[in-house]
Amino acid sequence: MRDEKSIHGGDRFPQTRWSVIDAARSSDEAERTRAMDTLCVAYWKPVYKYVRLRWNRPADDAQDLTQGFFVQLIERGLLDKFDPAKSRLRTYLRVCVDSFLINEDKAAKRLKRGGNASHVALDFAGAEEELGGATMDPAKIPSPESLEEFFEKEWIRGLFELAVEDLRKHCDANERERTFRLFEEYDLASDETISYDKLAAEYGIAVTDVTNALAWARREFRRGALERLREICGSEEEFQREARAVFGWEAK
Amino acid sequence: MKPLSDKAIERLRAGADEPDLAGTRYRLLERVARGGMGVVYAAEDEKLERRVALKVLDVPGTDGDLATRLMREARVLARLEHPGIVPVHDVGTLADGRVFYTMKFVEGQRLDTFIEGVESVQDRLRLFLRICEAVAFAHARGVLHRDLKPANIMVGPFGEVLVMDWGLAKILHAEIPIADRAADPEATIFEKTKQSGDASESTKSSAITGHGTVMGTPGYMSPEQARGEVEVLDARSDIFSLGALLRFILTQKTPAGIAPRLDRSLEAICTKATAEQRDSRYAAVLELGQDVSRYLDGLAVGAHRESIFEKAARFYRRYRFFILLILAYLVMRVILLLVLKR
Numbered sequence: 001m002r003d004e005k006s007i008h009g010g011d012r013f014p015q016t017r018w019s020v021i022d023a024a025r026s027s028d029e030a031e032r033t034r035a036m037d038t039l040c041v042a043y044w045k046p047v048y049k050y051v052r053l054r055w056n057r058p059a060d061d062a063q064d065l066t067q068g069f070f071v072q073l074i075e076r077g078l079l080d081k082f083d084p085a086k087s088r089l090r091t092y093l094r095v096c097v098d099s100f101l102i103n104e105d106k107a108a109k110r111l112k113r114g115g116n117a118s119h120v121a122l123d124f125a126g127a128e129e130e131l132g133g134a135t136m137d138p139a140k141i142p143s144p145e146s147l148e149e150f151f152e153k154e155w156i157r158g159l160f161e162l163a164v165e166d167l168r169k170h171c172d173a174n175e176r177e178r179t180f181r182l183f184e185e186y187d188l189a190s191d192e193t194i195s196y197d198k199l200a201a202e203y204g205i206a207v208t209d210v211t212n213a214l215a216w217a218r219r220e221f222r223r224g225a226l227e228r229l230r231e232i233c234g235s236e237e238e239f240q241r242e243a244r245a246v247f248g249w250e251a252k
Numbered sequence: 253m254k255p256l257s258d259k260a261i262e263r264l265r266a267g268a269d270e271p272d273l274a275g276t277r278y279r280l281l282e283r284v285a286r287g288g289m290g291v292v293y294a295a296e297d298e299k300l301e302r303r304v305a306l307k308v309l310d311v312p313g314t315d316g317d318l319a320t321r322l323m324r325e326a327r328v329l330a331r332l333e334h335p336g337i338v339p340v341h342d343v344g345t346l347a348d349g350r351v352f353y354t355m356k357f358v359e360g361q362r363l364d365t366f367i368e369g370v371e372s373v374q375d376r377l378r379l380f381l382r383i384c385e386a387v388a389f390a391h392a393r394g395v396l397h398r399d400l401k402p403a404n405i406m407v408g409p410f411g412e413v414l415v416m417d418w419g420l421a422k423i424l425h426a427e428i429p430i431a432d433r434a435a436d437p438e439a440t441i442f443e444k445t446k447q448s449g450d451a452s453e454s455t456k457s458s459a460i461t462g463h464g465t466v467m468g469t470p471g472y473m474s475p476e477q478a479r480g481e482v483e484v485l486d487a488r489s490d491i492f493s494l495g496a497l498l499r500f501i502l503t504q505k506t507p508a509g510i511a512p513r514l515d516r517s518l519e520a521i522c523t524k525a526t527a528e529q530r531d532s533r534y535a536a537v538l539e540l541g542q543d544v545s546r547y548l549d550g551l552a553v554g555a556h557r558e559s560i561f562e563k564a565a566r567f568y569r570r571y572r573f574f575i576l577l578i579l580a581y582l583v584m585r586v587i588l589l590l591v592l593k594r
Contacts, residue, residue, distance in 0.1 A: 130255040160256055160264055187263045188256065214267070215274075219348055222268035240318060244310055247265050 021089070021234040024079045032074065040070050040122075041162065042232045043090070046154035047097055048127050054147055055101050063124045069100050084234030088242065094151050156246050163225035164188065170220060178203065182210060183217035222247075271308045272348040278306060289318050289419050290350075294357060297341075304341060308352040319351040325419045326353035328395055336386025338406075338414050358414050363497075364402035367504045373518075376501050377544055382413040384494060384544070388537040390415075391487045394424040398485070400493035401472040402500055422485060472496045475528055488530040491540055495525025495533070498544070517547050520556035 023035035048066040051057050057065060073079060073096070082092050171180035182203070186194055196214075200207045226243060233239040256264070271293065273280055278295040281303070285292045290309040297304050309318055329340040343353040360366070363379075370376050383405055387397060397404075398420040406414045474492035476484055499522040502514055514522070521543050527533045534540040543553045550570030552558055558566065568575060 126255070157256055157261060160261055164256070164264075187267055188254075188260045190257055190259050215270070215272070218264075218267035218270065219272045221264060222348065225268065237317070247268060247310065 020231050021079055021082060021084070024074075025077075036070065036074050038231050039073070042159060042228065043093055043155065044070065044122050045127050045130075045158040046090075046151050047093070048122075048124065049131060049154050050094065050097060050147070050151050051101065052131060053150065054098075059124070059128055063122075065101065065104065066122070066124075069097055072100055082234065084238045088238060089232060089234055090152065090155050090242075091148070094148070152245065159225060159228055159246060162228050163221055166224040166228070167217065167221050170224070171217075176213075176216075179213040179217050182213050183221070186210075186214055187218070187221075269310075271306070271350060271352065272346050273306075274347050276344070276346065278304065278354065280306075287417060287419065289322055295354065297354070303357040304354040305338075305357045306352055306354045308346065309350045321419060322351050322353065325421060328418055328421050328423065329353075329355065332390055332393055332395060332418075334386055334389045336382055336413055336415055337390065337418075338416055358406045358408060358416070360406050360408040360412075360414075362403055363405035363407060363501070364504075366407040367402070367501055373502065374548060377548055379407070379411075379413060380494075380498050380501050381541055381544055381548075383415060383497065384537050384541040386413070386415045387490055387494060388541065390421075391424075391490065391537055396422040396424060396485060396487065396490050397493070398422055398477065398489065399469060399472075400490060400497055401469045402497065405497075422482070424486070474530065476530060486530075487536055488533045491533050491537060492526050492530070494537065494540060495522050498522050498525065516562065517553045517556045517558075521547065521553055524555040 020035045020038050023031045024039065026032055026035070044066055047069060048062055051062040051065050051069075052059070055062075055065075078096050082089065167183070168180050171177055182199055185191070186196075186199060196207050196210045199210045203210075225246065229242055229246060230239050233242055269291070270280065271291075273295065277297055277299045279298055281294040281296055283291060284294050284305060287307070290307060293306045293308065295304055295306040296302070307322070309322055323343065326340050326343040329338065333339065338358060339356050341354045341356070343351075345351050367376065367379075370379065383400075387400065390397060395418075397415065397418060399417060400415070404415065404417040406416055408414065470478070472493045474485075474489040477489050477492075498518075499514075502518060502522070521540070524543075525533055525540055534543070539554075543555055547553050550566060552563070552566065
């Protein structure tokens with residue numbers, strides 16, 4: 001199994017390369033595997049949560065089904081039918097998940113035959129923690145109308161988490177650990193009372209240093225998130241559209 | 253890693269939205285507005301020590317459709333040097349890969365806000381004429397605005413009128429260099445249509461399927477623009493928008509909360525400008541402006557055939573002072589004659 005570093009780190013699709021969809025359709029086995037890993041990293045968590053909530057499956061089943069879904073994606077060449085001009089990749093995948101769940105029994109058999117083909121370590125325990133524990137809170141189950149919204153929200157959360165992780169690694173590699181800590185405390189924590197002044201006093205640096213560090217971190221975060229996004233979009237148009245959705249530019 | 257809360261996601265979005273002005277001569281001040289293509293910020297030009305408006309795309313990349321449109325908008329603006337069109341200063345790509353351009357920072361109010369403070373119909377019409385002048389200038393340079401609406405007109409503190417947001421502008425003919433026309437996928441097709449007169453029905457239908465992209469604002473967009481018939485758009489499409497704008501300007505409530513009543517001539521001008529069939533509209537913005545000017549001067553307008561009573565009423569309104577003067581003179585003469593006869 002490939003380690004986490006290889007997935008999050010340098011083994012990424014170059015920006016000029018369109019796209020992970022093409023790679024997934026490639027006849028080169030290594031290309032296909034790499035593409036599927038990229039998709040799996042970006043989508044496993046929203047798929048898992050969607051299966052748990054939309055299909056009301058227990059955690060164990062949902063784990064098998066999530067893995068089974070990505071196996072099917074490869075085995076059955078589902079991405080061959082995806083047309084970026086007609087829909088967004090995430091919408092297409094959500095519809096595929098629904099079809100997969102409808103044919104769940106057959107899929108389960110295939111899963112036993114094909115085994116787990118994913119090279120990505122899936123942290124289901126962490127996903128469960130995010131869902132609020134092993135027992136489902138009925139209030140958290142989204143209505144059928146808001147399922148698309150829920151899937152999108154979870155997908156964005158997953159994408160941002162990957163970009164934050166990329167940023168942390170980038171900071172570690174460039175000896176900018178303090179910058180990441182500032183970013184963590186100001187942008188990621190839920191402390192409403194935090195301010196640039198407080199951070200400057202806490203770290204014994206000037207307020208302008210806090211400003212500069214945060215501007216750099218945000219820029220890198222943005223770059224990383226867009227890079228991740230670019231990898232999993234089928235076309236430039238889809239990338240532009242998804243970037244607007246991810247950063248909430250459409251709503252403002 | 254700890255899962256991101258909804259609040260953290262919002263913060264990340266807000267933080268990531270800020271343009272990276274490192275390496276440029278600009279310093280970010282505040283967000284001013286959000287448009288279809290991106291965001292407009294107030295920024296300080298540190299070299300010239302002046303405030304500018306910086307329009308920046310949301311998404312990085314210089315080869316996308318939006319980037320091409322923003323660059324094209326900047327180039328179009330650069331060629332439209334007119335006091336009624338916001339001047340562009342600079343264009344480029346930021347360190348974060350986003351295309352931007354800077355322009356004059358317009359202090360003032362949007363037309364829809366400003367107009368509420370304008371009491372007289374005459375003042376409102378004079379304002380409208382200044383908009384017409386800018387649009388007529390652009391048409392003369394071969395550029396259609398295609399998104400004329402109150403939100404895209406700014407009125408400065410000294411009453412100067414500026415037509416903004418040329419992001420949907422369409423280049424009509426060779427006044428604009430070939431490179432920029434090439435950036436507009438519709439330009440060549442349009443020119444062909446223009447040379448051969450109005451497009452045939454077959455051209456129109458292929459326009460919808462092949463090139464028809466509906467861009468504009470409902471209520472201000474001409475019917476042909478709303479149908480996506482981009483190839484056949486010409487000055488009359490902007491004239492429709494100007495007609496809708498004129499109606500808006502004339503019917504907005506005054507500071508006293510009263511909406512002015514349109515008289516028949518003004519109603520006729522608005523109706524002619526916004527005619528469903530473009531052949532029934534004014535042929536040029538100057539023609540529309542002339543009709544409005546004639547109204548202001550108390551003359552008959554081309555859009556309305558007056559009855560004898562309307563002619564008399566207009567004649568009276570126009571020469572009221574002299575008519576009253578003559579009447580007063582005649583009354584005095586009669587009184588004088590009566591007094592002398594006694």
